[in-house]
Amino acid sequence: MRMGATAVTRVLGREEELGRLARLFHALSDETRLRIVGRLLGGEQCVCNLTDALEAGQSRLSFHLKALKDAGLVTDRRDGRWIHYSLNHEALSGIGALLGALAEKAETVCGRKCCG
DSSP states (O other), X not given: OOOOHHHHHHHHXXXXXXXXXXXXXXXXXXXXXXXXXXXXXXXXXXXXXXXXXXXXXXXXXXXXXXXXXXXXXXXXXXXXXXXXXXXXXXXXHHHHHHHHHHHHHHHHHHHHHTOO
């Protein structure tokens, strides 16, 4: 998904999108949550595997997984008493596209106004 300059302005100008983006970036602003995302890059993980891999208690991980899920960055599915988590690749692609469009726009503006 590629966003042009007008798409960036349109997204950043809408209040509901600003709130959604703030939740996404807030969810990614914690080291534990970034470690969880890193573990999920390898595919779906049971919460029991995450507790072992990250050497963290289940209640602590549940708190962080809820933040990631509320932001739309991870999805979950129940299998018996265990919950398995996976990345929402669409949400991550959207963040990547937004950052790319912002960088492109900043480069264009910077080249015209402040550095030339």
